Amino acid sequence: MPPTIILVRHAQALHNVDRDYTIHDPPLSELGRNQCLHLRANLAPKIPSELDVELILVSPMKRTIETALLAFPQLIERGIPIVAHAGWQENSSQPCDIGSSLTTLPAEFPQVDFSQVDPVFPNKRGNAYANSRPAIVARGQSVLKDLYGRKEKVIIVVSHSGFLRVGVTGKWFYNGDYRVFEFEQGGTKLREFDMTKGKGGLGLSFEEEVELGDGLPEEEE
Structure with a gap:
């Protein structure tokens, strides 16, 4: 049976505070760190009673990694692996959405397995x-197919609002909010659980839905 997927947007990072997208690979803000605690308090009681998590995947960006480490320490302490995956990074080519070097990240975050990150x-x-729209939509399909083929019962993925919305789900994600999905037949589409449908698990996200690829450039920028 395909896994249940918990998709999480990272908590507020420094570039979100004043929309300063020139900050390279920004870490979480103070508010963002507090949002992680809110996420933990909301989601932790559901694990493992409702959602028996066996894997945490993270975009290899500081803000997504920090969100996972702060929001899910009880899972990491239990030995649940936390694995970085380049397929879940954000869309744009602005400095805030360009990751740090793979030669430095493992030393900064030794709890994370970077061995599978695309070189x-x-x-x-x-x-x-x-x-670009074709690349991002194709990447969304690729990461879904990858998840569909995995053997874990429940997987948490910590990613980014843009990619989650226009590359994967068509749903909005507020900083630190989450949605829970199961796969539809075929492994390229998701069906959201009633527990998060609408405004997300924390009730903070927009209810509107968009088409995959919405607003993306047709050619690479």
Whole structure:
């Protein structure tokens, strides 16, 4: 049976505070760190009674990694692996959405397994991570197919609002909010659980839905 998927948007990072997208790979803000505690308090009681998590996947960005470490320490202490995956990084090629070097990240975050990160990371030019509608929609399909084939019962993925919305689900995610999904037949579409449908698990996200690829450039920027 395909896994249940908990999709989480990272908590507020420094570039979200004043919309300063020139900050390279920004860490969480103070508010963001508090949002992680709110997320933990809301979601932890459901694990493992309702959601028996066996894997945490993270975009290899500081803000997503920090969100996972702060929000899910009880899972990490239980030995649940936390694995970085380049397929879940954000869309744009602005500095805030360009990752740090794979030569430095493992030392900064020793709890995370970076061994499976695509070695082209953090390059996003002329490859599968380019900021274009065809590339982002294709990447969304690729990561879903990857999840569909996994054996874990429940997987948490900590990613980014843009990619989660226009690449994967068509749903909005507020900073630190989450939604829970199961796969529809075929492994390329998700069906949201009633427990998070509408405004998300924390009740903070927009209810409107968009089409995959909405607003993205047709050619790489």
